[in-house]
Amino acid sequence: MKKTDGGVTLPSGFTASAFAAGIKKAGRNDMALLYSKTPCHAAGTFTSNLVKAAPVIWDRDLIQEGNDINAVVVNSGVANACTGQEGCGYCKDTAEAAAGLLGVSYKNVLVASTGVIGRQLPMDKITEGVKSLVPLLADGRQAANDAACAIMTTDTVSKETAYTFTLDGKECAIAGMSKGSGMINPKMCTMLAFITTDAAISREMLQTALSEVVEDTFNMISVDGDTSTNDTCVVLANGLAGNTEITEKNEDYDTFKEVLFAVSKDLAMMMAADGEGASCLFEVTVKGAENVKQAKNLAMSVISSNLTKAAIFGHDANWGRIICAMGYSGEIFDPDKVDLTFISEAGSLQILENGLDTGYSEELATKILSEKKITALIDLKQGGCEATAWGCDLTFKYVSINADYRS
Amino acid sequence: MKKTDGGVTLPSGFTASAFAAGIKKAGRNDMALLYSKTPCHAAGTFTSNLVKAAPVIWDRDLIQEGNDINAVVVNSGVANACTGQEGCGYCKDTAEAAAGLLGVSYKNVLVASTGVIGRQLPMDKITEGVKSLVPLLADGRQAANDAACAIMTTDTVSKETAYTFTLDGKECAIAGMSKGSGMINPKMCTMLAFITTDAAISREMLQTALSEVVEDTFNMISVDGDTSTNDTCVVLANGLAGNTEITEKNEDYDTFKEVLFAVSKDLAMMMAADGEGASCLFEVTVKGAENVKQAKNLAMSVISSNLTKAAIFGHDANWGRIICAMGYSGEIFDPDKVDLTFISEAGSLQILENGLDTGYSEELATKILSEKKITALIDLKQGGCEATAWGCDLTFKYVSINADYRS
Numbered sequence: 001m002k003k004t005d006g007g008v009t010l011p012s013g014f015t016a017s018a019f020a021a022g023i024k025k026a027g028r029n030d031m032a033l034l035y036s037k038t039p040c041h042a043a044g045t046f047t048s049n050l051v052k053a054a055p056v057i058w059d060r061d062l063i064q065e066g067n068d069i070n071a072v073v074v075n076s077g078v079a080n081a082c083t084g085q086e087g088c089g090y091c092k093d094t095a096e097a098a099a100g101l102l103g104v105s106y107k108n109v110l111v112a113s114t115g116v117i118g119r120q121l122p123m124d125k126i127t128e129g130v131k132s133l134v135p136l137l138a139d140g141r142q143a144a145n146d147a148a149c150a151i152m153t154t155d156t157v158s159k160e161t162a163y164t165f166t167l168d169g170k171e172c173a174i175a176g177m178s179k180g181s182g183m184i185n186p187k188m189c190t191m192l193a194f195i196t197t198d199a200a201i202s203r204e205m206l207q208t209a210l211s212e213v214v215e216d217t218f219n220m221i222s223v224d225g226d227t228s229t230n231d232t233c234v235v236l237a238n239g240l241a242g243n244t245e246i247t248e249k250n251e252d253y254d255t256f257k258e259v260l261f262a263v264s265k266d267l268a269m270m271m272a273a274d275g276e277g278a279s280c281l282f283e284v285t286v287k288g289a290e291n292v293k294q295a296k297n298l299a300m301s302v303i304s305s306n307l308t309k310a311a312i313f314g315h316d317a318n319w320g321r322i323i324c325a326m327g328y329s330g331e332i333f334d335p336d337k338v339d340l341t342f343i344s345e346a347g348s349l350q351i352l353e354n355g356l357d358t359g360y361s362e363e364l365a366t367k368i369l370s371e372k373k374i375t376a377l378i379d380l381k382q383g384g385c386e387a388t389a390w391g392c393d394l395t396f397k398y399v400s401i402n403a404d405y406r407s
Numbered sequence: 408m409k410k411t412d413g414g415v416t417l418p419s420g421f422t423a424s425a426f427a428a429g430i431k432k433a434g435r436n437d438m439a440l441l442y443s444k445t446p447c448h449a450a451g452t453f454t455s456n457l458v459k460a461a462p463v464i465w466d467r468d469l470i471q472e473g474n475d476i477n478a479v480v481v482n483s484g485v486a487n488a489c490t491g492q493e494g495c496g497y498c499k500d501t502a503e504a505a506a507g508l509l510g511v512s513y514k515n516v517l518v519a520s521t522g523v524i525g526r527q528l529p530m531d532k533i534t535e536g537v538k539s540l541v542p543l544l545a546d547g548r549q550a551a552n553d554a555a556c557a558i559m560t561t562d563t564v565s566k567e568t569a570y571t572f573t574l575d576g577k578e579c580a581i582a583g584m585s586k587g588s589g590m591i592n593p594k595m596c597t598m599l600a601f602i603t604t605d606a607a608i609s610r611e612m613l614q615t616a617l618s619e620v621v622e623d624t625f626n627m628i629s630v631d632g633d634t635s636t637n638d639t640c641v642v643l644a645n646g647l648a649g650n651t652e653i654t655e656k657n658e659d660y661d662t663f664k665e666v667l668f669a670v671s672k673d674l675a676m677m678m679a680a681d682g683e684g685a686s687c688l689f690e691v692t693v694k695g696a697e698n699v700k701q702a703k704n705l706a707m708s709v710i711s712s713n714l715t716k717a718a719i720f721g722h723d724a725n726w727g728r729i730i731c732a733m734g735y736s737g738e739i740f741d742p743d744k745v746d747l748t749f750i751s752e753a754g755s756l757q758i759l760e761n762g763l764d765t766g767y768s769e770e771l772a773t774k775i776l777s778e779k780k781i782t783a784l785i786d787l788k789q790g791g792c793e794a795t796a797w798g799c800d801l802t803f804k805y806v807s808i809n810a811d812y813r814s
Contacts, residue, residue, distance in 0.1 A: 051734030051742045061600050081740065082730055084763055117727020118764050224713040300466045306631040306713070307809055314810030320524020323489055324636050327458030335458045337491065354492055357525050402714055403721030 001259050004173075006162030007144025011173040011198035012240040013038050016143045017136035018150035021129030022114075023122060029150035031126070032074045033133035034194055035102065039068035040236035041200055042110070043207035045214045047231035049054035053081035055111045056232055058091035060343075062107060066203060069236055072194060073098050073130060074151050074332035076179070078402035080113040080121050081229040090121045097130040112192050112232050114179060134179070148177040151192055154276050154401055155181045163259045167243035167252050172199040174256075176263045180271040181223065193218065193233040193267055199256055201246040208236050208249075209257045217264035219391045220296065222304045223275035230260040235260070272390035277397030281373045282312050288379040288388035292330045295380075295387035302331035302376065304392035310315070312374060313393035315343060317365035319351050322376060339379040344371035408666050410587035413569030415553025418580040418605035419647040420445050423550045423558035424543035428536030430484035430529060431522075436557035438533070439481045440540035441601055442509065446475035449517070451743040452621045454638035460488035461638055462518045465498035467629035469514060473610060476643055479517040479601060480505050481558050482538060483586070487520040488636040489529050497528045501548035503535040518637050519599050521586060530733035542737055550553045558599055561683050562810055567616075568673035570666045574659050579606040581663075587641075588630065600625065600640040600674055601666045606663055607646035608653040615656075616664045617642050624671035627703065627796045629711045630682035631805070642667070663710035679694035680780070684804030689719050690782040693748040694793035700740045701787075708736035709783065709796070719781060723747060724772035725760050729783060746786040751778035 009016050013036050018029040046056045062069070073094050095109035097112045102109075113121065120360035137143070148158040178193035196356045201209070211231070216323045218233055241246065246252050273281035284302045291294035302308055305325035311318035319340055326333065340352035351360050368374070420443050425436040427545070452469045453463045469476070480501050487494045502516035509516075520528065544550070555565040569582035585600035592665040608616070625640060644791050646652065653659045680688035691709045696702035709715055712732035726747055733740065747759035753775045758767050773780070 049731065049734040050736075050739065051730050077729070082727060082762060082764075084743065113443075117725075117731060127797075226712055226714045226728070226731060226735070229727075229734060291639055296659060305633055307633045310806050310809030313806065316810065318524075320486070320636075321633070323458050324456065324524060324633060327456040327636060328633070329457075332457065336491065355489060394806055394809075396806050398713075399717050399720065399803050399806060402717030402801075403723065 001163050001262065002013045004162050006141060007148055007160040008034055008175050008177050008194060008196045009139045009144040010162045010175040010198045011199060013238050014196045015135045015137040015139045015146035016236060017138060018146035020131050020134045021125045023075055023125055031129040031133060031148035033098070034072040034147060034149040035137050035139055036070055036238045038235060038238040039070055039108065040238045041201065041206050042234060042236055043203065043205040044232065044234045045210060049227055049229050051082065053079055053113060053115045053227045053230040054081055054083055054091050055088040055184040056230060057088065059110045059112065059232060061096065062110060067107045067112055070108040071098055071102055072112060074112045074192065074235065075126060076116040076153050078113060078119045078121050078149050078239045079115045079117045080229050081225045084198065086120055088371055089220040090123055093123060094126055094130065095128050095210045101130065101134045110234060114151065114192055117229060122366050124349055125177065132405070144177065145228060151179045153179065153181065155179050155274055157274055159270040161263050163262055165255060165259050167199055167241065167255060168326050170241045170243040172243060173197065173243040174199065174259045174263050176267050178267040178271060181274050181276045192230070195235040197235065197237045198239065199237055200241060200243050201237050201256060204251060205246050206237050207234055209253065209260050213257060213261045213264045217261065217268040220300065221268045221272040222300060222391050223272065230376060238326055242357055244382040269390050272392055276401045277390035277395040278392030279313060279395055280371065280393050282309065282393060283373065283375040283388060283392045284378065285375065285386060286378045286380065286386045288383060289380045289385040290383035292385045292387055295385050297329050298326050298332045298378070299387050299389035301325045303389040306394055309391065309394035313395050315366045315369040317351055317362065317369060333380050337381045339381065341377045342368050342375060343375040343377060344368045346371050408570050408572045410668060411569050413548060413582050414555055414567040415441055415582050415584050415603045415774045416599060417569045417582040418549040419601045420605060420645045421603045422546045423554035424540045424545060424546040425553035426536050426539045426543065428532045430482055430532055436553065437483045438536040438540060439554035439557040440505070440544065441554060442477040442544050444646045444671070445645040445647055446477055446609065447639060447645045448610040448613050449476040449643055450610065450617040451639065451641045452617060453799055454635055456636050458489065458636045460486055460520060461490055461494040462487055462520045463637060464495065465571050466517045466519065466639060466641065469517060474514045475718045476517055477515040477518060478505055478509055479641065479690060481519045481599065482533060483558050483560050484487055484522040485520060485526045486522045486524045488524045490527050493527060497530055497765045500530060501533055501537065504534050506754060508537065508541045511733050517641060520638055521558065521599050522576040524636060524776065528689050539713050545618065551584065559587040560586065560588065562586050564681055566674055566677040568670050570669055572662060572666050574606055574662060575712060577648045577650040578647040580604065581606065581666045581670050583674050585678060587676040588681050591671065602670055604642065604644045605646065605648040606644055607648065608644050608663060610661060612653050613642055613644050616660065616667050620664060620668045620671045622676040624668065626673045627707065627794070628679040629707060629798050630679065637751050640793045676699040676797050677800055680800035683808045684802040685799030686720060686802055687778065687800050688780045689716065689798045689800060690780065690795060691785065692782065692793060692795045693785045693787065695787040695789055696792040699788035699792045699794055702792050704736050705736045705785070706794050706796035708732045710798035713801055720800035720802050722776040724758055724769065724776060740787050740789060744788045746788065748773050748784045750782040750784055751780060752773045753778050797802055
C-alpha cells in the first residue's frame with residue numbers, strides 16, 4: 001500500500017466535476033458530480049439519527065435494493081432534511097435529470113445534500129447545475145479537487161486521500177473525498193464521504209468491509225456531539241483494475257480492507273482537525289482496556305467533553321476533566337490505576353501515574369499542548385485492548401460560526 | 408406554600424457562617440459552615456460519575472449508615488477529587504475538627520468540596536477555617552447569604568430559595584442554597600446543594616422525597632454535558648417545627664414533597680441560568696409524549712446540543728438543530744407530527760407544524776430569542792406525558808472561562 005497524491009478520480013474510470021449553481025453565495029462551487037461509465041458495486045453507511053434527510057433515504061434504498069451505481073450528484077447549501085414528501089420527490093427529480101444525460105436509469109444515481117436543515121432544494125438551480133456538470137466531467141487531479149471543494153460547507157480545507165496497492169498482480173487504487181466540520185458525531189458514518197476504487201469486489205464484501213472500517217474511523221470522531229441528519233458514506237467499486245473479484249474473506253479482502261481503512265482514517269482525521277473553529281486535532285488513545293468497547297467509549301467520552309476541549313484550547317493540562325469524562329462514560333475501570341501521557345511534536349510528558357498527579361512541569365505541558373496535533377495516551381492497565389478517537393478543541397470560533405450560521 | 412425571602416437559616420434551629428480561609432484568592436470567602444444544634448435526619452443524592460470525589464464518598468457513607476447530622480463543612484477552590492487515600496483522610500480530619508468544636512461526633516459532620524480536581528486540600532487553612540467558622544455561626548438572613556456566596560466557584564450569582572408551609576397546624580419551612588455553573592450535567596444530583604427544613608420527617612421518607620424530586624429537577628439541567636465528580640445534594644431535617652413526624656406517604660408527605668420540589672426546581676433553574684458564560688436560561692418542554700422517559704430524554708437531548716445552544720446565543724431560530732438533536736436522542740417519535748413554538752417575554756411564535764416550517768417571521772423569532780428566558784415548547788402529539796429540562800446558551804464566555812480556568 002502506497003499513499004499518493006490524488007482524489008476520487010485516481011482509480012481507473014472515475015471522473016468528476018464541480019459547478020456554481022447559485023445555491024450558496026454567488027460564484028462559489030456548490031454542486032459536484034462523480035461518475036463512472038462502468039457500473040459500480042456500491043456500499044453505504046448512513047446516519048443513525050431518527051430524523052433522516054431525504055437523500056439518505058434515497059441512497060440507502062437504492063443500495064439496499066442492490067442497484068449498481070454510476071453517478072453521485074452532491075449539493076451543498078441546503079441539506080434537504082425535514083422537507084417532507086416534497087423533499088423526497090426532489091431526490092428522484094435530481095437523479096432523473098442526471099440519469100437522462102448520462103444514459104442510465106435513475107436507479108443508478110445517488111444524491112447527497114449538506115447545508116441548512118428545513119429548506120427545500122431550489123430545483124431550477126439543481127436541474128441547471130446537473131446540465132452543466134455533465135459536460136465538465138474530467139478524470140484529472142484538478143477535477144477531483146474541484147469536486148472535493150464544491151461539497152464543503154463550514155469546512156476550511158478540502159479533504160482528499162488516495163492509496164495504490166496490488167491485488168493478484170493488478171495495480172488497484174482507493175481514493176476518497178469527504179466534507180464535515182460541524183454537527184459531527186457520526187453514529188453510523190460521518191457527514192458526507194465518497195470513496196472510489198477500481199478494485200473488483202462483490203457488493204456483499206464491499207458492504208462488509210465498509211461497515212467494519214467505519215466503526216473504527218468515521219464513528220470514532222466527534223466535533224460537537226451532534227449526530228447529523230445527513231451522514232452518508234458511500235464506496236463505489238467499478239472493477240476496472242482487472243483483479244479477480246473478491247467474493248469472500250481471503251488475503252485479498254484483508255489487503256483491500258487495510259487500504260479502505262487507511263483512506264477512511266485519513267478522511268476522518270481530516271474532518272476532526274477541521275472541526276468548526278478548531279485550532280488543533282485532539283487524539284485520544286485508550287490502551288490497556290479489557291475490551292475494545294470499553295476503550296472506544298472512554299476515548300469518545302474524553303474527545304466529546306466540552307470542558308476538556310476548552311482546556312485543550314487553553315493549552316491547559318487540566319487532567320481532572322479527562323478523568324471526570326472517563327468517569328461518566330458509563331464504563332467501569334479503576335481510576336487508581338490510570339496513567340496519562342500528553343504527546344505532541346514538542347515532546348511527551350506523563351501527567352498521571354496510578355491516578356495521581358506526577359508533579360509534572362506545567363510549563364512543559366503547556367508547550368506540548370500548543371501544537372497542531374495533540375495526543376492524550378491513557379493506559380488503564382487492565383487488559384490488552386485499545387482504541388483511538390479523534391476530535392478537536394472548543395474555541396471562540398466554534399461559537400461564532402454556530403451563532404451566525406444562517407445569517 | 409408561600410415563597411419567601413430567605414436562605415438555609417430560615418427553618419428553625421439552623422445557623423450558618425462563612426470565612427475567607429485563603430484557599431482561593433485572598434479576601435474571598437471560600438469556606439462555609441451549616442449547623443443545627445438539634446440533630447437532623449439527613450438524605451442525600453450523589454454523582455453517578457464512577458470517579459467520585461472523597462467528600463462524596465464520606466457523605467454517602469455517613470448518610471447510608473443512618474447517622475444523624477448536625478453540621479456540614481464546605482470549601483470551594485479545591486474539589487478533593489482524584490486525591491487518593493490522602494484526600495479521603497482529609498475528609499475525616501475536617502469532620503473531626505468541626506466535631507470537636509461543636510461537641511458532636513465526627514460521624515455527625517458532612518463535608519463538601521468544589522473546585523479544581525486533583526489537588527490536595529490545604530489542611531492547615533481548612534483547620535484554621537473551621538476554627539474561625541464556629542464562633543461566626545448566626546441565624547439571620549445575612550449569614551445564610553454569606554454561606555451561599557462562600558461556596559461559589561465560577562458562579563456569578565448566589566443561589567438561594569425558601570418556602571414556608573403548614574403541616575398539621577405547625578408552621579414549617581424548607582430552604583436551600585446551591586452552587587453550580589460548569590461541569591453541570593447531573594446524573595444523580597447537581598454540583599452542591601444544601602437544603603434545610605424544620606419539618607419532622609423520618610429518614611426514610613426524607614430520602615424517598617429527595618430521590619423523587621431530584622429526578623425532575625436537578626437531574627433535568629445541563630450546562631455542558633459534563634457530569635461532575637462532586638455532585639452532592641443533601642437535605643437536613645431537624646424537626647423543630649413540631650409537626651407530627653411524617654413516616655409514610657400520606658397527605659403531609661405530599662405537602663412536604665411539593666415544597667421540596669419547589670425549592671429544588673428553583674435552585675436547579677438558577678444553576679442553569681447561571682451556567683458558565685450563559686446569556687440566557689433555555690427551557691425545553693416536551694409534551695404529547697407517550698411516556699415521561701421519552702419526554703425527558705428528548706428535552707435533555709435538545710438542551711445539551713452544542714449547535715442548538717450556539718444558535719440560541721445567536722438569537723437564531725435554527726429549528727433544524729432542535730429536530731436533529733431530538734433525532735439522535737435514541738427515542739422513537741414521528742418527526743412529521745412535531746409542533747415547535749418559541750416563547751419568551753417578547754411573545755410566542757409557532758415555528759413548526761407537523762414537522763414543517765410554518766413560514767414564521769424571522770424578525771419576530773429573533774426578538775423572542777433575545778430575552779433572558781427562552782422556552783421551546785415541543786408537542787409530539789403522540790400521548791399525554793410531558794417533561795421540562797433547563798439549560799443555557801453556549802457563548803464565547805463559556806470557552807473563555809474554561810480555557811483559562813486554572814490560570
